[in-house]
Amino acid sequence: MHGRCLLPALAFLLSAVLVSAQDSKQLRLVDGGHRCAGRVEILHQGSWGTICDDLWDLRDAHVVCRQLGCGEALNATVAAHFGKGSGPIWLDELQCTGKESQVWKCPSLGWGKHYCGHTKDAGVICSGFVRLAGGAGPCSGQVEVHSGGDWTPVSDGSFTSATAQVICAELGCSKALSVQRNVPFRESSGRVWPEEFRCEGQEPGLWFCPRAPCPGGTCRHRGAVHLVCSAYTEVRLLNDDAGGSQCEGQVQLKISGHWSALCASPWSVANAHVVCRQLGCGVALATPEGAPSRGGAEQVWTARFHCSGAESSLGSCPVTALGAPACGLGDTASVSCSGERGHLQQGRVLRAGAGNWFRFT
Known part of the structure; x- marks a missing residue:
C-alpha cells in the first residue's frame, strides 16, 4: 500500500525537478566581438531568444552589464545593431530602473509578448569590469577595475597568480606571463580598489571571483600591479x-x-x-x-x-x-x-x- 502511494509522489517530484531545470534562465551577449558587447539573448524554457528594442535604453542596458559582470553600460543599441537573432522574442517594452539584479525582473509586457521582429533586436556595449592600461598593448598594463563611472587600480598587496590567469583569459589574452608588483600608479590619486580578489583560476571573469573587503576599506599595497599576458601565441x-x-x-x-x-x-x-x-x-x-x-x-x-x-x-x-x-x-x-x-x-x-x-x- 505504501509503495503504491510512494510512486505517484516520486513521479510528481521528478516532474517538478525537470520543469525547474527547463525553466532555468541564462543571459549572454552574442556577435559583439567579446563577452561584454553584443545582441542580448536569454535562455528561457530551453530556447535562446532575444529582447525587442521598444523603450530600450541605458537603464535596461545597465542591468544587463551588471548581471554579466561587465561593468557599466556604454551604449544601448537598437535595430539589430549586432545582427538579427533567431528563436523567440522573449521580452518587449522593458522599463528597468537600473537597479534590478536580473533583466527579466524588470517590468515588461511579459514572457513571449511583443510587437516586433528580429530587425529590432536589442544589444549593449559594456565597459567591461577589468582592463589592462598603460602597457605596450591591450594584453599588458596596470590592472584596473570599473565601477561607478571610473577605472580604479587593483592593489598589489594580495594579488595572486590565479587572479592573473582569470584576467588574461577574460580579456582574450591567453595566459598570464608575468605579474609585476610595486609599480608606480599611472595616476597620482593613490586610490586602490577596496577589495581583495581571491580567484581560484577557473572563474569565467574577475567579477565572478570570491572577494573580501580590505580592513578599514583600504588595501595594503606598495603600488599598482602590472600584468603581462601571453597573447602572442x-x-x-x-x-x-x-x-x-x-x-x-x-x-x-x-x-x-x-x-x-x-x-x-x-x-x-x-x-x-x-x-x-x-x-x-x-x-x-x-x-x-x-x-x-x-x-x-x-x-x-x-x-x-x-x-x-x-x-x-x-x-x-x-x-x-x-x-x-x-x-x-x-x-x-x-x-x-x-x-x-x-x-x-x-x-x-x-x-x-x-x-x-x-x-x-
Whole structure:
C-alpha cells in the first residue's frame, strides 16, 4: 500500500525537478566581438531568444552589464545593431530602473509578448569590469577595475597568480606571463580598489571571483600591479618574396587579432632559436639587424623577450613590457632559420647538410 502511494509522489517530484531545470534562465551577449558587447539573448524554457528594442535604453542596458559582470553600460543599441537573432522574442517594452539584479525582473509586457521582429533586436556595449592600461598593448598594463563611472587600480598587496590567469583569459589574452608588483600608479590619486580578489583560476571573469573587503576599506599595497599576458601565441616570419621560405623573414606576432612586428632592441639568438622551433623551422642561423617593417604589420611591439633558447614558444619566455624604449618601423627583429633538421649543442648552432654537421658561431 505504501509503495503504491510512494510512486505517484516520486513521479510528481521528478516532474517538478525537470520543469525547474527547463525553466532555468541564462543571459549572454552574442556577435559583439567579446563577452561584454553584443545582441542580448536569454535562455528561457530551453530556447535562446532575444529582447525587442521598444523603450530600450541605458537603464535596461545597465542591468544587463551588471548581471554579466561587465561593468557599466556604454551604449544601448537598437535595430539589430549586432545582427538579427533567431528563436523567440522573449521580452518587449522593458522599463528597468537600473537597479534590478536580473533583466527579466524588470517590468515588461511579459514572457513571449511583443510587437516586433528580429530587425529590432536589442544589444549593449559594456565597459567591461577589468582592463589592462598603460602597457605596450591591450594584453599588458596596470590592472584596473570599473565601477561607478571610473577605472580604479587593483592593489598589489594580495594579488595572486590565479587572479592573473582569470584576467588574461577574460580579456582574450591567453595566459598570464608575468605579474609585476610595486609599480608606480599611472595616476597620482593613490586610490586602490577596496577589495581583495581571491580567484581560484577557473572563474569565467574577475567579477565572478570570491572577494573580501580590505580592513578599514583600504588595501595594503606598495603600488599598482602590472600584468603581462601571453597573447602572442601566433608567430610568423614575413619576407618580400611571395614564394619565399616561411622559415626566414621579419618576426611578427598576432596580438588581439592584429599582426605586429617585433622590435629588435634587443633581439637575441636565444629568442630566435625559440621562434624557429615554434614554427618547426629547425634552428636560427642568423638574426639580421635593422630589418625594415614588412607588409601586414600594423604596429611594432616593444616588449622584450628573455628566452633561454630551450622554450617551445615565445609565450613560454619571460618578457618585460615596462620601460621599453620606443621602436621605429626600421628596427624590427628578423631571423633566418635552418628550415631543416637542426639542434643546439653546447650553446652552438649546428646544421645538417651533406651528411655532416656544420658549425655556425
